[in-house]
Amino acid sequence: MGNPTATLEREGLTAMNAPGPQLDEADQPRAAMIKFTHPSGSRPLEGYTIKRGVGRGGFGEVYFATSDAGKEVALKLIRRNLEVELRGVSQCLNLKHPNLIALYDIRTDSLGDQWVVMEYVSGESLEDVIERNPQGMPVDEALRWMRGMCAGVAYLHDHGIVHRDLKPGNIFIDEGTVKIGDYGLAKFISCSRRSGQTESVGTVHYMAPEIANGRYGREIDTYALGIILFEMLTGRVPFEGESVGEVLMKHLTAEPDLSILSQPYRGIVERALAKDPDVRLKSVGELMALLPDGGELPAGNPPAFHHTPHAGEALPVGNSRPMPNHPNEQNGRVNGYNGQDSRKARQFAQSNSAKVEEPIWKVIRDTFSRDRFHGMPPLMQAAILFALVFAGMFYWAPLLALAPFLLVTYLVYYLVWTATTKQKRQPAINSPQELVGGTATVATQGSVSGDDPMGAAEASATEKRPADPRGAPSPLRRQRSNWRERAQRLVAKKPLRVKLTELTGSMLAAAIIAACAACTVPLVFRSQPISEQWAATIWLAIVGTVGSWCVLVPAKLSEGVVEDQAPLRITYLVLGAALGAGAWFLGNALMLKIPGWRESIDVGHGLISHEMLRWPQPISSGNPPLVAYAAYFAFLLLVPRWWRQAEFTRDSRLSLWTAFVCAGWAWLLHAFWWFPQPMGMMTAITISLATQFSSPWMRPSQRRELSQSPINSYDRQESYRRT
């Protein structure tokens, strides 16, 4: 096999030097926040009507379109300004293999943009399947994917083509057949060297180490297949990192931790991920032969396996089996699922995703979900919160008494419901084991005996996955490109001077807002003497101000820089304790008698705080002890994610819900670390409101601008807008 690519210079289209957690945003198909140039119904290319955008492939936007006669195709737009060399694509245009997405044609539109017309694959991508199985997919399913991929890649190699960009986002399943996409483009497209930057093609997670030296042999595809096999079985890639550089460095130096894989997969992945391409598995065929049941080759399949290995291909060392060659295999399957298997697989997916839900809980959840709440007009939100707070303040005792009763009733109901409903349900395929059983011919023939790959995959479930930075809710395997991340990157680039200027402004604003919020004290404590009302007002204004500063300063200084919750939380713990101590001294100085202190002291009797500290009962002073203050404020700041209220990228400038949650925590906290209420809740609300009002916020118009701007140009701009 000749290797015409060895002489080709590889220069990249993807920004490899981008900082931050986004590793491959331009490569992510179906990622969020994609803007499509051509709307539905437009006809940029004669003869085809665009229906919708599908995603962003390695080299441009991909659309679903129909021809005038009704043929469904995918159109990939390759921009003129990429100075594309399509000189080798004709070689790919006429490749025929069931596991490759067929290329129909390359056309040029009136603007000079190139379009690749290709087969439209309606099924999901391997990336989707991996995301659906975060702990790894059933082994036989992974093997089916693997066989299809190997067959397609072996065919490409046999035709002298290196894929170079193998990744789950490029691999699809359509009517039970595995389909590899993006093959012609990765190899033949390159930019001019004008920019002076040499960048690599491909996605870093799947990138073989020798790419760093500009070596682009077939071995890089073997390496990528090894990574994908690992990812399919465990749900994550072997080399993870916060930045492109970190992942690349791990590819170059780190040994993957394969202990969670069982044999034979551990051995296969180990040999496929060898750092030295000369040591690595020599061919995809060899890899395939190592797979359990690898000899079972589907009928009507790749010529790649019928050709003899050539000179360059050393015979496999070690325990590998001979090259598979089973032309007599007549099981009617084309590299992947047969019809029944695919149906079962889908059923399996379905039964996983659509469980029968308990109706009462469903109604409650749907009614009170945060999104519904956010959808209401602000006045309504305020009214609801007000009602809840008041109900909590005045009726908390009966409500608290009612809660266990309701809980027990619901529990009994739930048990009855489960017992009756679950039996009525039709037997669905619920466990991967059943699936395995149904497709026993595929998976269990051969060398799986004694091994428990499923167990291995399940064992990986217990392994802790890397925590998402700063607790941002992200069910996704990898961070995706969206305006939020890009905005955070912009924030991270802010010089310290600008940050400090912003911070000063915020702190000033926070003081004013806290003072305003403190004016509600006289309304709440009308029954107190005027002097005590004044003392409480001043106390709340100052504590609220300093409290919001305690939140603002660490949040602002760490925004976009610190990607871990722990340091922030520790900072808040310490600041909270200091704030509490300060509040105590202030209270003493003001001769503050916190309203409700004496009345509700009996409530605190028997609480952890009292038992531990043996507070004198009754307390003579009007102010709780110093340690009560310090600990209460420390816990108050420790638990809620206060920094998110100061984030530049939060959803809305002011979220009453968040303030309510903080107040709720303040109330809950006093149940085990006593502090007079509603003073504690009012302090929490004041801090929350002051923080939210005063910290800069990215307006929706700016977000739109950010999400619509081309991905890299915006990042290159060091500039950003201040709110």
Added chain:
Amino acid sequence: MNCSTRALASFNEEDTVPGKQPPNRALLWIDAVGGYLVCLDERIVIGQPSPNETVAVPILADLSRRHAVVHRDGGTYVLEPLHTTRVDGREIRGPYILADNQLIQLGDGVRLRFRKPHALSATARLTLESHHKTQPSSDAILLMADSCVLGPHRHCHVPCRYWPRDIIIYRQDSQLFCRADEPLRIGGGTPTPRAEVRPGDRVEGEAISFTWEAL
């Protein structure tokens, strides 16, 4: 057609008479998400596509031209079989009230999953679980009542995984409107949180875009 199915076919004569007005349908093309066939009528016919008449949900499969009818009555959906129809594996011979997450099987091979994901909306979704396709092809069929929710959550009628928030399409006086928490640019106009959607309009938000194409 065997004897029993013939008997079934006669039970609702009205639906088998051709020449009625065409079904009120639309295609919802959502960028980066999928294409959805939206049926706006209360009564929809599922069958094989034919050049002479249009059924609301034409499926390219070995079906009769009018194979079954799904009828929405308030918040409940009634499946009326015209030919061999099974629900969760059991053959039904008369009107059958569908429950969430039931599997409808038409003829020998067509399997449709019936979902009514949102507790507060009567809109339902039919997803083809067999390898068949609708004509024109779509990822799912929406039986739209008054409102239809597009968004990232499980209870949305159209699950859009990467969307930041929900968008609601709803009907009012036979007009369609679209509403969201963010300003939407509809048909190239100025961004508003709520606006009418006319056939052919493209709706664009901060991070989303879709097109409503009448059929």
